[in-house]
Amino acid sequence: MAEANAKARAVGKVGKARAPRSVRATSKAESSKVLERVTVAIPKGRVLKQLAVRLAPLGLDPRVLMADDRTLVRDDPKTGLRFLLLKPDDVPTYVEYGAADLGIVGRDILLEREYDLYAPLDLGIGICRMVVAGKRAQHAPGRTLRVATKFTNIASRYFLAKGQQVDLVYVQGSVELAPLTGLSDVIVDLVESGETLRQNGLEELELICNISSVVVANRVALKLKRARIAPLLAALGR
């Protein structure tokens, strides 16, 4: 036990610029001796800093999350947390399969695709809006409205509820380009400040819903690792 702790401390002291690369350092047997590991899938980017702040009271070394390197697996031996840095869309997939116990994901992704997950906590961070946007003048084309979006399910449910038939055009990114080039009349997209829309001459036309980051949990892990996960949820909810 003492030896494992010493090793854990040593691992925690790895240089400033890099995350402790302790994937190999904490073997299965070793980590179970210290703490049952909890794996958290998180999107790369903005959420990292907020997460580091909220988990600091549990003893998380902020460098684990903030280190600017390319490691995709980050271990924090002191808290027994392992972070997987993923593309946002992949977070629920990892959690549904149980490759991660917890995940942090924008509600847009949960609304867009069906997942069998628990969503026990809304973090109230990463707040943005799902909107219909376009050039106001072009909004009513006099034919079936064409909508470009990455969120085809959200868009189709929204327009169905409005009783409006639309043609959906699936695009992966730079959605703002679609109305400018005539690919579509409007777009359905996530907007945070609205700056990208403004710079491209578009404006918000309708609000579909507000979006924030949610903690999702694997159906089995939330129960089997409850003793470990409950304090995490409490810390994240503060």
Place this chain on the structure above:
Amino acid sequence: MKAPRTTRATQTVAAELAEVALPTETTDLGGAGALGRSLAAHGTSLRTPKGMGDLLPPEANARRTLTRVVLETFELSGYDLVTTPLFEHAAVVERGSESLDPRDLLRFVEPESGEVAVLRPDITPQIARVIATRMSGHPAPWRLCYEGRVIRRRRGRARSHQQITQAGVECVGIAGPEADTEIVLLANRACEDAKLPEFRIELSQVTIAQSVLETLPQVLHVPVSEALARKDQAALESLLREAKIPFAAADKLLALTEYYGDLDVIAQARRALRWPAAQAALANLAEIVERLSKLGLEHRLGVDLSDARGAAYYTGMSFAVLAAGPGEPIGMGGRYDRLLRRFGMDQPATGFAFDLENLQWALREAGVGALVGAPLRLAIAGGTEAQRDALATQLRQRRIVAATLPDHSDERTCLAFARAWGYDGTLVLTRTAVRFLRARDAAEKVVKPGDLAAIIALQAWAQLSTKTSTKG
């Protein structure tokens, strides 16, 4: 112990083994040509449909053994095996599948009758049909078990597998908590018989959530029960706020999401959830827990009051069996007192089913090896066909897997074959002896011709390290 005698031949074999590539390891990573070949290999017509797949050796064998163990547990408890057809008229399936998303059903028009048929998404409605239409004259209780594949489409989902192999039981005709207890006990016994070391049984009582849902407008039932099942307080709040649901009902639902954990949750909930339906449901749950605790299951049990999955189907206690590995329950079940009525027979019922893929996954995760000692597997070469066949027959009578190899098979081919197909070794018949070549390292022992006992005695020598290396 006598040191293995090394001949020049086996040294050569050992040297050559390094070059013998197993069929599964032939992936060529070099060159764009390789990529093109592998992508073009079979076109697309020979793929299995998305979410469908085969089981190959040795996994198929492990599955069959597991199935046998589970069914035997069921049958020893008086649950008799029935088999039901792969597809049914939609009317049968739809009478008992409210808990399934209608989009998950795979329907087609049966050419004979022009009626809509459904590949079974669940076996329980079939069992209900069997009991109501063909066994209604039997005295209660009806205890039946089954094993088979069900098909559920899961479009656009991360987990897209469509076929689920289930093994389950139904106990029809007993209304009281003794039947609920019996079913949970049986699930527990089957897990223990399958040698699963760690698992948890999470009890729920859907009638608590149902009693609140009933007070809400119909349009809210599905979204609210989904949000509840996800413990998604934020989504629940916004749904209920938008629908202007009175505070009292909203508060009850939000509170429900908090009640999950160990058994003390029941006592806490009894103090906090004061409405009559909740009190009745919690009393029922407490009684079942007490009965199970007396039977020694207390350490396995947990509680989750918001697990409203299948709320339209279950009518009382329901439960899920959880274990590390598959990330979803390995088994689910509960009380469904309304189903039989739809088949014209008013009888209470409980039941549960394992998802055998998930159970097998959990066993693998726990490092549980073969449930029964793996038989020795030997490939026989050399000698004449008659000699090989005679030895093989004698070995098979002793439950040893014996496959004969064609005439003139050389040692190298024999060993490559043995390794690729999971044989423990090769027996090479010579004029004066039987050479036993261990598959994994070509080590050799020599026994006298016809000395079966000596061959059998080498089982541990031949199998030992394969056992430990397959773990994990």
